[in-house]
Amino acid sequence: MLGLSKTRSELPEMLVFDILSKLPVKSLIRFKCVCKHWSSSFQTPLFITQHHHNHLRNNNLNFIFKHSLGDSSPDLCYFNLFPLYTEDGQSFSLKQNIRLPFFDDRWRFPEVYGPCNGIFCVESEDNLALWNPSTRQFKILPQSSVQRPPAADYTEFESVGFGYDSQTYDYKVVRFVSNNYKNDNETKQVDLYSLNGNSWKEISVPEVSALGNSWYDNHVNGIYYWAASGANDVGYSCILSFDMVNERFSTLSLPGFNGGGFLEYELLLLNFNGLLGAVTFSWETILKSIEIWVMSGSWTKLFIIESVPGIDMPLGFWKNGELFFENSDGELVLFDPSTRELKNLGIHTCCKESMSIIAYAESLVTFN
Structure with missing residues (x-):
């Protein structure tokens, strides 16, 4: 009688983790129970980065939708967050609203900055807090320890920036602070938070003022961008950037549109396929002209959308360029x-100009 040989086929570990890095976060959280090696490997910077890049490369995007509920008056409406779902790319739906711990005041809805590697600053x-919607992890940041001028009457927190330092694997938050005095004077400060140290420090103040626009992905390759204005400028004068690695501010020119006051032109900055993108449009024209620009050494106009009746506010890009x-x-x-086709998705808001959409790819980033 011939003996039977039992063969065992094993996949190389590198191939196994390459396959795992393409799976949804929900599956990987479940697979952490398989063995300690898998559990610890899922938390390495290399695997987290590979997993996130795979979802970006395959255009596996999730969308969060913010809109107002309640009365049609801007003073009486309140806001909620919803996941925006689609099964076939044709029909869209909103499911259960998203609850944000510590930010549950419906009348003072938080600003959301990001995403940066799939996580947000709220x-x-x-x-302030960091939030990973994929793992539902939420970290409330400590209050800033930066000293304020003792003579200041009160302090206002202004624009925020949120990004990633790839050299130290650190997430950082930049916050502009205005110290106001009874004689109507003010002084500026800038605070910088490091997740690695879970602490704040003061950094130098740029010569221009950042004009925050949350709900857009302003973080591109380790640099955060704001539309900015000089001390005596009525409208936008430049773009302010902050490098998360060397922790320095710098400026760059605006794209080639006829800049004006805030009531005339709007400038929205966003991550456009790994490059800094800009959307410019006019509030005043009924048939709006919307320009899409991208920065690659210099500003290049990608395309222009002209004379589309009935559209007001651009909210962001869908998966296929719409x-x-x-x-x-x-x-x-x-x-x-x-095709210049305009499709109504059957979702409406009670207060005009209150919609926002955020696109993000899933992430395994933790805040431990």
């Missing part, structure tokens, strides 16, 4: 620049 008045807009009736619409 701000409400003087409170753009989300809020229309003049407060409804969410999707615009295809190639």
Whole structure:
């Protein structure tokens, strides 16, 4: 009788983890129970980065939608967050709203900055937190220990920036502070938070003022960007940037549009396929002209959208190059620049110009 040989086939470990890095976060959290090696490997910077890049490369994006509920008056409406779902790319739906711990005051909805590697910075008045919607982890940041001028009457917290230092694997938050005095004077400070140290420090103040626009992905390759204004400027004068590695501010020129006051032009900055992108449009024109620019050594105009009746506010890009807009009736619409087709998605808001959409790829980043 011939003996039977039992063979065992094993996949190389590198291939196994390459396969695992393409799975959803929900599956990987479950697979942490397989063995200690898998559990610890899922938390290495290399695996976390590979997993996030795979989801970005495959365009596996999730969308969070913010809109107002309640009364149509801006003073009486309140806000909620919802996951924005689609099964076929044609029909869209909102499911259960997202609750943010520590930010549960519906009348003072927090600003959301990011995403940066799939996580967000959440701000409400003087409170800040980091949030990973994929793992549902939430970390409230400590109050800043930076000393304020003793003669200041009160302090206001202004623009925020949030990004990643790839050299030290550290997430950092930049916050601009205005110290106000009874004689109407003010002084500026800038605080910088490090997740690695879980602490704040004071850094130098730039010569221009950052004009915050949350709900857009302003972090590109370790640098955070703000539209900025000089001391005597009515509108935008430049773009302010902060390098998360060397912790320094710098400025760059605006794209080539006819800049004006805030009531005339709007400038939205965003991450456009790994490059700094800019969306410019006018508030004044009924048939708006919307320009899309990208920075690659210099500003290049990618395309222009002209004379589309009924659209108001650009909200961001869908997976295939289409753009989300809020229309003049407060409804969410999707615009295809190639066909100029405008599709109503059946989602509306009570208060005009209150919609926002954030796209992000899943992340395993933890705050421990």
